[in-house]
Amino acid sequence: MGNVTAILQKIFVRRFYIQNTLFFLVLFYLLFGVVDGGSLISYHRSLMLGFMGNLYFLLLVLALWALYGMKCAGFVLKTFQTQGFEFLYPTLGSVEKPARRRLWLLIHTGIYMPVLVYAGIAVAVGITRGFWLAGLLVAVFNLLACFLPLALYERKLHRPDVTFFTGYLQRWLNRRFVKLPGLYFFYELFTNYPRRILSVKLACAGILWLTFYLLRQTGGFDARGLMLGGMLCVIAHGQLMMQHRAFDDTYLGFLRGLPQPLWRHYLRLAGIYLLLFLPEIVMMAANKTPLSSLTGCFVLAAAMLLLFRSLLYFPKMNAEVHMRYVLLVSFVTLFMVLAGYEWLAASVMVPASAGLFFFLFPRYETYVEPRS
């Protein structure tokens, strides 16, 4: 069993730390890099006593540990679903149940270890100060965090089609609802590329936060400033557009075979990008943007997104060339916005995107670079 354990440690534990190196570097910096070496112990002792002595603070810490626990469990379950790791089902499925449980425990505690170490020290520090109840709470929480996921892993082994703990819910939903073609790309993003959409949305949130901060600093709202922020958000969506095209090319060929008119394909495209940009609009609205500016910004962003996506129906348009066109169009649009012609810009871009789409979509075919 020693060899099996070593191999599983390699597959799960080592891979987890390698894949999350950046995450641990940031965490390490936040925990140990923000204070000077001399006060490091007293800093952490105070931090531990802080959350062991205050219920609300403790609940917050437990919530963060729970998130980390979910990340660990998600990693193990995702490994099972990853192509190339199918051998885990027959191999682990052949191990006797008690031995397999020990293996699950070793794997899970191996990746949950940072929390266990920190929580263990916190309990010891808390008990010296008489925080028995908090100590008990932390101990019970971590025991549950170590043992509950084992049942999920066991379930996954016998039900490979179930994804994470939402399997039952997923099947229940699948029986009742049919996914709309306009949402396929969102399913793809959230199931297979969550980091990509999250990073784009975080970048856009940052851009808009900075936009509103600068607008306040310069003493008053200016719609042109907001539109500039909106345009930067549109440009940040460029990588999602490339992803969208690759997804369409790889998986959605069958949609072309359906008896649907072109305008429905175009409406679907427009729906995708309007929905994609909705969080930014919500953020603008939450910052008390006047309705006229909000509408103008939304229309301009939608027009730009549609035009930029339609450009990708030129089969030879790669990411680099696309970015050049995106920047060129944005540059011209910027001056139109500064001159107060944003509606004119939008009213040029929407027909341009529709024209490109209606002309190129029926002729579009994935471009394969010829071998040199």
Add this chain to the structure above:
Amino acid sequence: MEAVIALHNVRKSYQDFHVLDIARLELPAGIYWLQGENGAGKTTCMKVMAGLIPFKGEIILQGNVSSHRQPVAFRRLINYAEAEPLYPSFLTGRDLLELYLGTKGGNRQQVMELGERLGVTGYMQNPVSTYSSGMLKKLSLLLAFTGNPLLILLDEPLITIDKQALAVLYDLIRAYSANGVSFCITSHQPLDQRELPVSGTLRVAAKNIALV
């Protein structure tokens, strides 16, 4: 006899490489076996006929439905099952079936019975990422029989499916053919003449298709 499908000056190239150059081909109703070596252009030909990839020239169905002038009506009359079907991992068989029923039309009850016969109903609620290649193939075959097609193009339908499903498939082809649906089937395995009475053999060679 009026041609079910007629190809006029159909040309298809991938960059500078010409794959198909068919001056004229007219096929009356029937079951056709499309043959050709690997890379001869069978799949490209099928995708062109199904209107899935752009091409030059014209394809007419039933003498009056043009691939370019009436693309929606054209796609309603022609169904295609890929040799190696690929769908987004998160979609379920049911999602796809509902999409096909919603766009291609057809009798829901009949399609459900068909699914039952092919043995796909048991896993229709599961995402396609959990399907084996055989299950995926059966699903794509079921989708190819959905709607009211005039012509069904089956690219390598005999691979990966089990014997039971194969018998059902032969049976379906015969039954649909008796109701006036035509078939164009590619297969490297010889088609069993007792199971499938082939009306003619099409050979893809030298960028052309000839009825032999």
